[in-house]
Each structure stands twice: as structure tokens, then as C-alpha cells.
Amino acid sequence: MRKVEADALEVIELAGAGRFAELAERFTPRMREVVSAETVRVGWSVQTGGAPCTPGVPAAEATTEDLFRVRTPVSCPAGDFVVVMSLDPAGRLHGLRLAPLAEQVWQPPRYAKPGRFTERDTGSGTLTLPRGAGPVPAVILLPGGGVQDRDGTHGADKPLKDLAWGLASRGVAVLRWDKPMPEHTLTEEYVTPALTAVQEMCQEPTADPDRIFLLGHSLGGKVAPRVAAASPMIAGLVLLAAEAMPMQRSAQRVVRHLAARDPGPAADAMIAAVDRQVATVDGDLGPDTPAADLPFGFPASYWLDLRGYDPVRTAAELGRPMLILQGSRDHQVTVADDLALWRAGLRDRKGVTIRVVRGADHVFHRRGRHVTGAVIRRIARWLRSAG
Structure with a gap:
């Protein structure tokens, strides 16, 4: 085994043992500026669910003369994944991320009918168009937080592709796009690319320019009202598991939920670290x-x-139709905390439909590994009636 591969295994062993401060000692100065031990702790806990995991055989490839990319598969009860690191010959970490296993393959849900639509790459995303005469209602997908590809890929799960194929099978045009890591503000992360996507959809002959909607999931749902406020071309909003609480509060809630599943000193340290970070934001x-x-x-x-952004107040001021769906089994965005705020802030607004999807989690899975068909059907019906 090469030295960099042995170094990669040591990093994973440190994470598995909860020794994140020691792991962070291997960061380069540049990496230390943007990533903390607490950040890695939270990411590892979310990925593993606090369960013990087993690393596989690492594979290294040289990316420059002094830098190697090392991929190590990890087997875990919560789902297998890959740890991808950038390491130099001295074993210092220049980069670290957790990625889905490439060999896991998405299978189309039963409600998707590929014969009913076509797809084409737009460069920055994928446009899925129903076959037959238009114009048809259209949707721009706004993915959740962090780095997201156009399908919302996590292992073999692709909830945004589920939505695109399911809705296109029911006569809705859908544009989904790759979202980069947040750098400065929500504007760069969401508003600018979403408005570009709206313009692209307006130029598509199959799509009805008077029936272009935003469909936002999680953080994408939180930011959808801001995007809509910036464009009169947006006819309405579909919000799925949309955050309403301040995002730092959501981070605290998720960490406390994970810690409760695996209590102990490591969990207590994780909570304390996130509490310090939230106190800094506040x-x-x-x-x-x-x-x-x-x-x-x-x-x-x-x-x-x-x-300075209140998504509920912004949505209330829009005066456009909205469909808000929330999974009853969602521990990341919850009925008690987030949906309660949407309900309270929009109770006097006409044209707002709010529903709880029983048994659905954060990505609206119920029993299988796809967005439940009930959600696809409800969205498609609402889009036709709202337009």
C-alpha cells in the first residue's frame, strides 16, 4: 500500500473514532481557513448516522506532481459512501469530501414513463419536455443546500430526477441544474442561476411562458420566494420540505437529533461545537x-x-399561488417548527394549499427509494389548476 493510501485510512479511522481535532491537525493552512474540526464532525455524523463504519481499500491517483486524490469506499449501515481526499506526500489534507458510491445505479420509478417525454442537456442543466403539442406548464427545480448536481444525487437516490421524470410523464416541462457550493450569498447560489433558468424556459416553445413555476426543496424552498420576488415571469411556487426557521437553528436541530441516536461524549462535543457556531451567527x-x-x-x-431574509413574509407579499408539502417523518425540516411558521404567516392568503404527506421523509420517500407517487400526482394536478 502506498503511503498516501495509508494516510487516507488513518484519516478515516480518526473520523470513525470521533477524534476530529486530531484529524484537523492534518489540514493545510488554507483548508483550516474554511473547514473546522466541528464541520467535519457534523458532516461525518450526518453521513453515518453515528453508526460504526468499515473502510475498504483506498485508491490513489496523482493529480499534480505533489498532490494525490485518494478515494476510499466506506461500508456503513446508514448507506455506503466514498471518502475523497486530496493529500500531499507528507500526509497533509488539501481537500476532503464525502461522496456517493459511483457504482450505485438509479432506477426509474414506476410512475416515470420515458416514452412520454424527451430530455436534452442545456450545458448547465437538463430540460425534460413532454411529447406532443404544447404549451404546457413548466417548473424550474431549486435544489437543497450545499453542492447539488442536477439530479440531487445521493448514492442511488436521485429525488430531483424522480420529480423531473414523474412530472414530465404527466405533461409538465421541467428544468433542473447543477448547483455549486455556496460562496458568498443566496444571490450567487440560487437567485442568479434560477433567473437564468427562467429565461431559458421562456424561450422553449413547448413551455407556456405564463405558467412557469418554481419548485424548491429544503433550502431551495426557503429561497424560492426571494427568486419569485425578483421575476414577474414566475407564476407560482411549489415548496417541498421548505425551511422557514433560521438556517442556523435548523443546523442545531439536526445535530441534536443525530446526537440523540448515538449519545455519548462525542455527541455532546458535537452539540457544543454547533452551539458555539450558532452563537457566533446570532x-x-x-x-x-x-x-x-x-x-x-x-x-x-x-x-x-x-x-435579513424572512421567507414566510416574502412569500406572503408575493400574491401568487403556492403549494406547500411537508413530510410527517422529516427530522430535518419539521411540521412542528417549519410548517407551523408557513401556516401562521400564510393563513390569510388565498391561493395557498398546505398539505402534510403522511409517512414521508425529507426527500418524500415513503417505503421505497423514490419520491412517492402521491407527491408527483398532487403537484401535477395543482400545476394544472393553478395555471
Whole structure:
């Protein structure tokens, strides 16, 4: 085994043992500016669910003369994944991320009928169009937080592709796109690319320019009202598991949920670390606050932008139809906390439909590994009636 491969195994062993401070000692100075031990702790806990995991055989490839990319498969009860690292010959970490296993293959859900639609790549995304005469209602998908490809890929799960194929099978045009890692504010992450997608859809002859809707999931649902406020071309909103609480509060809630599943000193340390980061967002946050001191390692500019944004109030001021769906089994965005805020803020608004999907989790899985067909059917019916 090459030295860099042995180094990669040591990093995974440190993470598995909860020794994140030791792991962070291997960061390069540049990486230390943007990633903290607490950030890695939260990411590892979310990925593994706090369960013991077993690393496989690492594979290294040289990317430059002094840098190697090492991929190590990890077997875990919560789902297998790959740890991808950038390491130098001295064993210092230049990059670290958790990725789905490439060999896992998405299978179309039964409600998807490929003969009823076509797809084409737009460069930045994928346009899925129903066959036959238009114009038809159209949807722009807004994915959840963090780096997301156009399908919302997580292992073999592709919930955004489920939505696109399911809706296109029922006569709805869908545009989905690759979302990069947040860098500065919600504008760069969501608003600018979403408005570009709206313009692309307006130029598509199959799509009805008067019936272009946003469909946002999780953080994408939270930001959808801001996007809609920036464009009169958007006819309405579909919000799936949309955050309403401040995002730092959601981070606390998720960490506490994970810690309750695997209590102990490591879980207590994880909670304490996130509480410190949240206190910084709520308190002395300034433009120069290091990203490593903030939740998810996002920069201070991102959190300052979120401070001034109230998604429920923005949605209430839009005056456009909305469909809000929430899974009853969702522990990341919840009925008690988030949906309660949407209900309270929109109770006097006409044209707003709010429903709880019984037994559905955060990505609207019920029993299988696809967005449940009931959600696809409800969205398609609502789009036809709202238009």
C-alpha cells in the first residue's frame, strides 16, 4: 500500500473514532481557513448516522506532481459512501469530501414513463419536455443546500430526477441544474442561476411562458420566494420540505437529533461545537468572521445575507399561488417548527394549499427509494389548476 493510501485510512479511522481535532491537525493552512474540526464532525455524523463504519481499500491517483486524490469506499449501515481526499506526500489534507458510491445505479420509478417525454442537456442543466403539442406548464427545480448536481444525487437516490421524470410523464416541462457550493450569498447560489433558468424556459416553445413555476426543496424552498420576488415571469411556487426557521437553528436541530441516536461524549462535543457556531451567527457576526467558526463552514457574507431574509413574509407579499408539502417523518425540516411558521404567516392568503404527506421523509420517500407517487400526482394536478 502506498503511503498516501495509508494516510487516507488513518484519516478515516480518526473520523470513525470521533477524534476530529486530531484529524484537523492534518489540514493545510488554507483548508483550516474554511473547514473546522466541528464541520467535519457534523458532516461525518450526518453521513453515518453515528453508526460504526468499515473502510475498504483506498485508491490513489496523482493529480499534480505533489498532490494525490485518494478515494476510499466506506461500508456503513446508514448507506455506503466514498471518502475523497486530496493529500500531499507528507500526509497533509488539501481537500476532503464525502461522496456517493459511483457504482450505485438509479432506477426509474414506476410512475416515470420515458416514452412520454424527451430530455436534452442545456450545458448547465437538463430540460425534460413532454411529447406532443404544447404549451404546457413548466417548473424550474431549486435544489437543497450545499453542492447539488442536477439530479440531487445521493448514492442511488436521485429525488430531483424522480420529480423531473414523474412530472414530465404527466405533461409538465421541467428544468433542473447543477448547483455549486455556496460562496458568498443566496444571490450567487440560487437567485442568479434560477433567473437564468427562467429565461431559458421562456424561450422553449413547448413551455407556456405564463405558467412557469418554481419548485424548491429544503433550502431551495426557503429561497424560492426571494427568486419569485425578483421575476414577474414566475407564476407560482411549489415548496417541498421548505425551511422557514433560521438556517442556523435548523443546523442545531439536526445535530441534536443525530446526537440523540448515538449519545455519548462525542455527541455532546458535537452539540457544543454547533452551539458555539450558532452563537457566533446570532451574536458578534461580522464580515471578517472566519468561515471555520460558522455552521457548515459557510462564509460570514452568507450568514449576514440570511439574517435579513424572512421567507414566510416574502412569500406572503408575493400574491401568487403556492403549494406547500411537508413530510410527517422529516427530522430535518419539521411540521412542528417549519410548517407551523408557513401556516401562521400564510393563513390569510388565498391561493395557498398546505398539505402534510403522511409517512414521508425529507426527500418524500415513503417505503421505497423514490419520491412517492402521491407527491408527483398532487403537484401535477395543482400545476394544472393553478395555471
